[in-house]
Amino acid sequence: MSLLRVENLHRHLGEGDTRVHALRGVSFTIEPGRTYAIAGHSGSGKSTLLYLLGLLDIPDEGRIWVGDRETSRLTDDERTATRNAHMGFVFQFHFLLKEFTALENVMLPMRKLGRLSEDAMRAKAADLLTAVGLADKTRRLGTQLSGGEQQRVAIARALANDPSLILADEPTGNLDHANADRVFALLSDIAHQRGQALLMVSHNPELAARCDQVFRMQDGVILA
Amino acid sequence: MRPNLLIALRFLGARKRAMLMSLTGIVFGVAFFVITQAQTAGFESYFIKTILGVNGMVRIEDRIQSTRTLEAGAGSGFAIAVEGSVKYIPGVQFPNKIVDALKAFPEVTAASPVIRGNATLIANFREYDTKPYGIDLATFVAVSDLETQIIDGSLKTFGENPYGLIVGVRIARRMNLQVGDSVLLDSVGEPQRFRVAALFETGIDQVDRERVYLHLPAIRTLLNKPAGASFIQLNLQDQNAAPAMAARIEQTIAHSTMPWQEREKTWLQVFSVLRISSALTISTIIFISGLGMFNTLVMIVVDKTREIAILRSMGYTREDISRIFMLQGGIVVAVGVVLGCGAAALGTYALSHIPIRIRGIFASDHFVVLWDPWHYVAAAVIATMVVLVASYFPARRAARLEPGSIIRGSSS
Ligand SMILES: Nc1ncnc2c1ncn2[C@@H]1O[C@H](COP(=O)(O)OP(=O)(O)O)[C@@H](O)[C@H]1O
Ligand SMILES: [Mg+2]
Numbered sequence: 122m123s124l125l126r127v128e129n130l131h132r133h134l135g136e137g138d139t140r141v142h143a144l145r146g147v148s149f150t151i152e153p154g155r156t157y158a159i160a161g162h163s164g165s166g167k168s169t170l171l172y173l174l175g176l177l178d179i180p181d182e183g184r185i186w187v188g189d190r191e192t193s194r195l196t197d198d199e200r201t202a203t204r205n206a207h208m209g210f211v212f213q214f215h216f217l218l219k220e221f222t223a224l225e226n227v228m229l230p231m232r233k234l235g236r237l238s239e240d241a242m243r244a245k246a247a248d249l250l251t252a253v254g255l256a257d258k259t260r261r262l263g264t265q266l267s268g269g270e271q272q273r274v275a276i277a278r279a280l281a282n283d284p285s286l287i288l289a290d291e292p293t294g295n296l297d298h299a300n301a302d303r304v305f306a307l308l309s310d311i312a313h314q315r316g317q318a319l320l321m322v323s324h325n326p327e328l329a330a331r332c333d334q335v336f337r338m339q340d341g342v343i344l345a
Numbered sequence: 346m347r348p349n350l351l352i353a354l355r356f357l358g359a360r361k362r363a364m365l366m367s368l369t370g371i372v373f374g375v376a377f378f379v380i381t382q383a384q385t386a387g388f389e390s391y392f393i394k395t396i397l398g399v400n401g402m403v404r405i406e407d408r409i410q411s412t413r414t415l416e417a418g419a420g421s422g423f424a425i426a427v428e429g430s431v432k433y434i435p436g437v438q439f440p441n442k443i444v445d446a447l448k449a450f451p452e453v454t455a456a457s458p459v460i461r462g463n464a465t466l467i468a469n470f471r472e473y474d475t476k477p478y479g480i481d482l483a484t485f486v487a488v489s490d491l492e493t494q495i496i497d498g499s500l501k502t503f504g505e506n507p508y509g510l511i512v513g514v515r516i517a518r519r520m521n522l523q524v525g526d527s528v529l530l531d532s533v534g535e536p537q538r539f540r541v542a543a544l545f546e547t548g549i550d551q552v553d554r555e556r557v558y559l560h561l562p563a564i565r566t567l568l569n570k571p572a573g574a575s576f577i578q579l580n581l582q583d584q585n586a587a588p589a590m591a592a593r594i595e596q597t598i599a600h601s602t603m604p605w606q607e608r609e610k611t612w613l614q615v616f617s618v619l620r621i622s623s624a625l626t627i628s629t630i631i632f633i634s635g636l637g638m639f640n641t642l643v644m645i646v647v648d649k650t651r652e653i654a655i656l657r658s659m660g661y662t663r664e665d666i667s668r669i670f671m672l673q674g675g676i677v678v679a680v681g682v683v684l685g686c687g688a689a690a691l692g693t694y695a696l697s698h699i700p701i702r703i704r705g706i707f708a709s710d711h712f713v714v715l716w717d718p719w720h721y722v723a724a725a726v727i728a729t730m731v732v733l734v735a736s737y738f739p740a741r742r743a744a745r746l747e748p749g750s751i752i753r754g755s756s757s
Binding site: 168169172175177178197198201202204205206209210212214216218220221229230232233234278281282290 | 348351352355356358359651652654655656657658659660661662663664665748749750752753
């Protein structure tokens with residue numbers, strides 16, 4: 122069974138004169154344990170597609186299956202619970218909560234899921250930060266970390282509940298070349314190691330090419 | 346710790362200064378609310394205690410005579426008064442019979458007949474208009490606080506002298522009277538000699554300025570009134586039961602019977618208006634703090650829009666977000682109420698030790714306060730309601746944010 126399947130997605134954005142047909146019938150399938158890139162020019166609809174897949178937005182037309190569950194009739198709370206248990210997000214901007222330490226940021230999704238004890242959450246968050254190379258900076262606040270370090274904390278946070286799918290929207294877009302390379306390598310290695318699927322939006326063709334499969338987008342459709 | 350509470354605490358920390366301002370406002374509001382209530386209620390209850398000590402809980406006064414009665418069946422002995430045909434005959438004609446009849450009411454702990462009149466007091470070549478009260482000392486002390494009102498001389502001396510006199514302190518001052526002085530009282534043109542046995546002070550100006558107490562037999566000769574009484578003053582087990590008791594007694598003995606609540610209606614209303622208006626005034630402090638709190642929470646929502654979006658993306662529901670903001674209000678109001686109640690208790694204690702000389706409607710040499718847990722409950726309820734409303738709208742706004750559009754808005 123596929124991890125995620127979408128069929129004929131359409132999405133309009135904006136109102137009146139600025140209304141744009143951002144997605145014009147997108148269909149594809151994501152299998153567990155593989156890495157995917159969505160490549161394409163700015164404005165081609167990559168982010169719009171990613172938010173739909175992440176159940177952060179609702180398509181005007183078309184359907185999305187997570188596992189064997191069709192999502193169009195899910196309530197907001199059910200979508201939120203699905204995100205919590207099955208998806209991890211990494212955005213271009215890291216969005217760390219600045220009143221929380223790196224470790225506490227990573228623990229936030231676990232606290233919501235509520236499956237682990239406080240000690241187990243702490244240990245797991247420390248392990249994840251070690252995996253992204255921040256073992257010695259777990260007690261730092263977001264403001265005390267560099268951009269690349271913050272993005273690595275965000276990756277650790279995305280992995281917190283062992284999601285089956287990691288969704289990343291230009292996770293390296295804000296980083297210099299060396300850091301971009303490092304963050305990408307980290308994401309794809311972890312995904313492969315843990316058998317998690319990775320779907321990454323990137324307009325960096327070099328990084329995109331290192332994924333198992335690349336979807337090329339243009340004007341709201343995926344090119345064959 | 347619950348994640349929502351943890352996040353609420355950290356968000357609060359982000360606006361520490363503004364929140365401390367709101368907190369301070371709530372602390373002061375709650376404290377002032379309780380203190381002003383303790384004080385107004387204190388004065389009110391002290392006034393009631395004073396007035397009961399002077400004029401008693403219930404007075405049986407005029408006899409009610411129905412001018413027309415319907416016989417409810419021949420010889421049944423029941424008569425029903427017809428409305429509008431009632432006549433009041435001043436005074437109590439047979440006080441002893443009524444005192445006997447009152448024994449059927451176990452709630453009545455004491456009853457004392459009193460004769461009231463007018464007389465001129467003559468001493469040191471001066472004259473002064475007084476209202477003499479003829480009392481039966483043994484029972485009158487049970488329906489009043491006369492014992493504690495004595496400030497000079499003694500009730501014992503009064504009791505031993507059939508022509509003893511207890512004089513209001515203001516009369517004594519005006520007439521320059523001392524205990525032991527001999528004075529004349531004149532009501533019907535035959536002055537009689539009395540000896541001042543004691544001075545009393547109630548704190549109620551009017552009483553201290555015009556009342557003198559003498560023995561019942563003495564006033565009968567003074568006023569030339571050989572029988573009857575002006576009224577019978579009663580004491581009850583429960584002062585709050587006075588209106589109900591008065592109604593029952595009135596029915597049984599056919600004399601107009603007035604409870605203290607009705608007699609002192611004017612003053613009681615003044616006190617309750619005072620209490621309500623001070624509650625309203627002080628509540629504005631709490632309202633303004635609530636407004637400040639609303640502002641701060643709105644700022645936090647704006648500040649934390651991205652954080653809210655990311656929390657939503659990682660699995661926090663709309664309800665979680667709403668709770669995070671309601672909790673921020675809840676934490677501030679909880680701390681504010683606890684500190685405010687503590688400050689109120691300290692303030693009330695301090696206030697009760699501030700010396701202030703009050704005479705007029707009662708006598709006190711310091712602020713009078715009433716310790717009443719309901720004042721604390723009321724302040725807590727008002728503060729909680731205000732803050733709940735102040736938190737509700739920012740919380741709803743935060744919960745309604747669409748994570749997708751926020752994240753889209755902040756990426757390229
Ligand atoms: N809020 C919006 N209102 C109107 N149009 C929008 C809005 N957000 C994005 N768009 C348009 O939708 C299209 C797709 O945007 P997006 O998915 O962000 O592209 P990408 O991520 O590939 O750069 C673009 O043409 C963009 O201008
Ligand atoms: Mg984009």
